[in-house]
Structure formats: C-alpha cells, structure tokens
Amino acid sequence: MKKLRFTLFSVKDAVLAFGPMTVLLLALLFATWYFVEPAPSHTVDFVGGQENSAYDAFAKAYATELAKNDIKVVVHHSQGSLENMAQIRDMDSVIDIGFVQSGSTNQEEAQAQGLISLGSLFYEPVWIFYRSKKEFDSIAQFKGMRVNLGPDGYGVHKLFSQIVDINGLNDGDFQLSQLDNPIGTAAFLDGKIDVVVMSAASDSLLVQMLLQTPNVRLFDFAQAEAYTRRLPFLSHVILPRGIVDIGKDLPARDYHLLAPTATLVAHESLHPALVSLFLQAAKKIHGNANWLSDQAEFPSDRFTEIPVAPQAEKFYRNGPPFLQRYLSFWMANFLERMWVVLLTFGALALPLSKVIPPLYRWRIRSRVYRWYGQLRAVEMALDHVDPAERDQVLAQQLQRLDEIEEKVNQISIPLSFADELYGLRSHINFVRQRLRNAA
Structure with missing residues (x-):
C-alpha cells in the first residue's frame, strides 16, 4: 500500500x-444542446391513397427505402388527393406527409395552412375514355353523356369542373357519377356509363387495360397548350405512338394529354433532415424514364403551386447534404445538428x-x-x-x-x-x- x-x-x-x-x-455544452434543434423522429406517418392503388404502392416503396435508414414509415389509406391534403394540414392529425395532386390548392392557401412541397414526382394525366363511332375533338361533344369521375377524394371532379368551365360548360351539362374507378370502368365496359374520366400515372393497370380495349377511344387534347396557359398547374404531355404495344402500333398516333403532377406534400413542422431523406428515396422511386417522362426528370421543384421547402430547394441545387453522402443518415444528422x-x-x-x-x-x-x-x-x-x-x-x-x-x-x-x-x-x-x- x-x-x-x-x-x-x-x-x-x-x-x-x-x-x-x-x-x-x-x-x-448542455445549455447549447438544449437549444439545438432536436433529432428527427424514428417514425413518420405517410398517407397514400386507396388500398392497392398507385399512391398506396408508392407509399409502400417509400417505407421500404426509409427503413434502410432505421426510419419506420406508417402507411395510411385515404380516398385520394383532397383527403390527403386535409389530413396533412390538420394539426390534430397524425399524418406528416403524403401525395397531393397539383391544382388541389393555391399558393396563398398552402402558405396559410402551413403546407410545404418537397417537389413533384410524376405526371398523372387526365385520361378521358369514351366509345363513339367518330373521334371527338371538343369537350362540348360529351355534353349530356353519363360521365364517371371517381370518388370525391380523388380530386378529379374539381379538375374536370375546371376543364369544362374553360369550355363554357358546367357540371349540370353532364350526367355525373362518382363510382370507384374499378367499378366505374366495369360499368363503362358494360355500356352503363358513356365516359370514364380518371387522373392516374401511366402505369395504372386500368389505364393500360382501357388503352388496349377495342372500340374504346382516348380523348386527344389537341388544344393542350392553350389549356396549360389557362390552368398553369397542368402540363402538356404526349403519349407517344406505339408506346403501349409497338408491335400492334398502339396507340396508332401521338396523343396530347393534360397532366397534373403528383406532389409530395408535408406540413411545415416536418423535420428538415427528413426532407432530404425523402427526396433521396424519391430519386430512386421516380427517377426512371416512363411513358410520359424522361430519365431523371423527376423529382422536380417545378409543376407545384405549393411553396417548395427551402431544404428541398437546396437538395435540387446541390444534391444530398455533404455528410449524408459518406456517413449513415443518423450520424450525419447528429454532426449537422451538433456542429454548434x-x-x-x-x-x-x-x-x-x-x-x-x-x-x-x-x-x-x-x-x-x-x-x-x-x-x-x-x-x-x-x-x-x-x-x-x-x-x-x-x-x-x-x-x-x-x-x-x-x-x-x-x-x-x-x-x-x-x-x-x-x-x-x-x-x-x-x-x-x-x-x-x-x-
């Protein structure tokens, strides 16, 4: 001793x-730590769409991508874009983020409701399918017909109303129904409905089926450019000749379509670090070429009337944050928050x-x-x-x-x-x- x-x-x-x-x-150090922005949550509530819909499938794809960074994405179902937006802006709702179709709101309303956009993800063209011996070239030719627009939450009804209003018409000029798209499509094929209107991505099974169904025509928006000037949230896209089936030459010519975009929308309270993480996932999920968009065209900070989050704008300019390129998300976020x-x-x-x-x-x-x-x-x-x-x-x-x-x-x-x-x-x-x- x-x-x-x-x-x-x-x-x-x-x-x-x-x-x-x-x-x-x-x-x-503790005092500094106390005033530093807290770490993001390990759980995010994501609202997609109806079960087994395209929105639902994409929401599950986001859940898979974010799970790689130890973030659990809880996928919720809804009737569509309008319901999604209502849940995101509701402070009493658990929903943090979800899909909203462009045209569902305007910039002033979005700012007042605390909504932010992470960018647009893919085109959702307005598909108008009808049966007729002759081809229609004007919306006015559908006057008096039985038209199915899908459920309220899809936002198609509002979109259709804006389109017909430009043509000097109103909802009363049509026999409108709001059946679910699968049910409405079945009724259309049975002759109980004359026109089916839906807004969906090009990989929608219903759309692809109708494009290949004999005696079913797709409306060609020959005045698409004029529509986009009047309704800026819409884009003019072209369905190329032969894209459905090159061997059968389907369709037999180019079709001009009007397309809102699906937008990733969140409440402004979403943690800034998650914005970058969701956009990295969006590049993997939506970055490939498809029928209507080029490689790497999406995600994009264009085509959205909802203000794009500053963190998202930074991502589009510079890509992922520097530390996240080399470190795990949680380690990079820790260093980014704790640099002070x-x-x-x-x-x-x-x-x-x-x-x-x-x-x-x-x-x-x-x-x-x-x-x-x-x-x-x-x-x-x-x-x-x-x-x-x-x-x-x-x-x-x-x-x-x-x-x-x-x-x-x-x-x-x-x-x-x-x-x-x-x-x-x-x-x-x-x-x-x-x-x-x-x-």
Whole structure:
C-alpha cells in the first residue's frame, strides 16, 4: 500500500484541478444542446391513397427505402388527393406527409395552412375514355353523356369542373357519377356509363387495360397548350405512338394529354433532415424514364403551386447534404445538428487545455512549498532571542523541526515530482544543521 502512495499520476489532484472546469464545460455544452434543434423522429406517418392503388404502392416503396435508414414509415389509406391534403394540414392529425395532386390548392392557401412541397414526382394525366363511332375533338361533344369521375377524394371532379368551365360548360351539362374507378370502368365496359374520366400515372393497370380495349377511344387534347396557359398547374404531355404495344402500333398516333403532377406534400413542422431523406428515396422511386417522362426528370421543384421547402430547394441545387453522402443518415444528422456544440467545445477546450495542466502542477507542488514557510519560521526563531532563553528556544525548534520532518515523510506525491520532495527533506536537514551550529 505504501508503494501506491507514489504513482506517476495523482487522480485526486487531477479531479480537483480538472473537475470545476469540466463541470463548467459540460454545463455550457448542455445549455447549447438544449437549444439545438432536436433529432428527427424514428417514425413518420405517410398517407397514400386507396388500398392497392398507385399512391398506396408508392407509399409502400417509400417505407421500404426509409427503413434502410432505421426510419419506420406508417402507411395510411385515404380516398385520394383532397383527403390527403386535409389530413396533412390538420394539426390534430397524425399524418406528416403524403401525395397531393397539383391544382388541389393555391399558393396563398398552402402558405396559410402551413403546407410545404418537397417537389413533384410524376405526371398523372387526365385520361378521358369514351366509345363513339367518330373521334371527338371538343369537350362540348360529351355534353349530356353519363360521365364517371371517381370518388370525391380523388380530386378529379374539381379538375374536370375546371376543364369544362374553360369550355363554357358546367357540371349540370353532364350526367355525373362518382363510382370507384374499378367499378366505374366495369360499368363503362358494360355500356352503363358513356365516359370514364380518371387522373392516374401511366402505369395504372386500368389505364393500360382501357388503352388496349377495342372500340374504346382516348380523348386527344389537341388544344393542350392553350389549356396549360389557362390552368398553369397542368402540363402538356404526349403519349407517344406505339408506346403501349409497338408491335400492334398502339396507340396508332401521338396523343396530347393534360397532366397534373403528383406532389409530395408535408406540413411545415416536418423535420428538415427528413426532407432530404425523402427526396433521396424519391430519386430512386421516380427517377426512371416512363411513358410520359424522361430519365431523371423527376423529382422536380417545378409543376407545384405549393411553396417548395427551402431544404428541398437546396437538395435540387446541390444534391444530398455533404455528410449524408459518406456517413449513415443518423450520424450525419447528429454532426449537422451538433456542429454548434462541437464548435463551442473546441473554443472552450483549447484555452482550458492550457490552463488546467499548470493548475494541476501547482496543486502537487503546493504540498511541498507550503512547508517552506514553517522552515523559515523555525530558522528565524533564534533571531533576537535573549541568551538566557536561547537553549530552551533551540530545543523547542529542533523538536518542531522533527515534527515537520515526520509530516513531510507522510506526503504522497507523483514520482514525476519526487525531486521536489527530496529537496524539501534535504532543506529540513540543512535547517537542523544550522540550528545545531548556532548552539
């Protein structure tokens, strides 16, 4: 145990020297941490569409992609775009993000409701299928017909109303129904409905089936460019000749279509780090070429009336954040959030690293130096002493010197400072010798 008193390092003195500064540093770091933006949630609620719809399939694809970064995406079902937007803007709803079709709102309403866009994802053309011996070239030719628009939540009814309004018509000029698309399509094929209107991506099974069904015509929006000038949220897209079946030459010519876009919309409270993560997933899911879009055309910050989130704009300009290109999402996010803390730590650690070592050395040496005051007092005790009392005072100081030496021998000190301890002991002997010489 005696050997343990002499070590290379004094833990006790290190704690006393480093402790107050460390506590202060940790307090400052904690205060900085408290005001730093919290980490994103590990769970995100995503609203897609009806079960087994294209929206639902895409929502599940996002869930798969984000699961690779340990984020659970809970997919919810809905009647479509309008219901999705209502749930996203509702602060009492659990929904964080979902698909909304362009044209469902306007910029002023979206800002007032706290909505942000992460960008548009794919075209959802307005497909108008009908049966007729002759080809129609005007919406007015559908006047009086039985037209199915799908359920309210799809947003097709609002879109159809805007299109017919431009043509000087209104909903009352048609016999409108709102059957689910599969049911409405079956009724159309049975002759119970004259026209089917739907807005869906080109990979919709119903769309592909109707494009290949004999005696079913697709309406060609020959005035597509004029429509897009009047309704800016719509895009003019072309269904190329032969894209359905090149061998059978289906369709037999190019068709001009009007297309809103499916947009990824969230509430402004969505954590900024998740914006980049969702867009990285969107590039994988929607970045390939299809019937209507080119390679890497989507996701895009165009075609959306909802304000694009600043983090999304940054993504479109520069790509993923620098750290996320080389580190896992959670590690990159930690460093991105904590750079202020790390900067504070560095700013404090540098000066403290220069202050604390001298403080530690002072604490060790003070165990030795404080005895020199007593040695000096012993040495000066014989000065100006009456000769008659000199022997008595000398005996007292020699006894006191022995007591000092005994206490000094009990000092524990790191070996790196042992020379100063031995120096003190030699100085004690030096003072003792002087006292004896003075006798």
